[in-house]
Amino acid sequence: MTKGNTVLLDESKMAMSECGKLLKEISTSCCMPERSPKMTEAFTQIDSILLNLDLAYHSSEDVHNSIENIGSFGSMIGFLYATCCTKTREPLYQKMYKEMNNAHGKLWQYMGHSH
Numbered sequence: 001m002t003k004g005n006t007v008l009l010d011e012s013k014m015a016m017s018e019c020g021k022l023l024k025e026i027s028t029s030c031c032m033p034e035r036s037p038k039m040t041e042a043f044t045q046i047d048s049i050l051l052n053l054d055l056a057y058h059s060s061e062d063v064h065n066s067i068e069n070i071g072s073f074g075s076m077i078g079f080l081y082a083t084c085c086t087k088t089r090e091p092l093y094q095k096m097y098k099e100m101n102n103a104h105g106k107l108w109q110y111m112g113h114s115h
């Protein structure tokens with residue numbers, strides 16, 4: 001198994017759990033009384049990304065999965081961003097994109113180190 005710089009994985013995981021917190025904030029500040037199916041899906045996705053990142057320490061396949069999942073999580077967030085409460089939650093989304101980008105970049109860096 002590769003021995004990459006696992007600090008990058010730690011940081012990536014931290015960034016994604018930050019995304020999870022931001023998503024909760026976004027969800028609770030929404031005008032809709034209940035979570036939309038897309039929002040629910042976003043929560044499911046972030047859970048599986050965090051799970052992937054746990055496994056990523058031991059398998060480069062899971063690093064790849066994480067990278068891909070962050071990508072589709074990003075498009076999900078783009079959808080949520082465009083559909084509801086955009087004005088009031090703009091700063092939260094901005095923060096989330098920043099964290100996502102951070103996590104994504106760290107994973108690529110990790111892949112680079114481990115090859």
Ligand SMILES: [Zn+2]
Nearest residue numbers: 030031084085
């Ligand atoms: Zn809303």
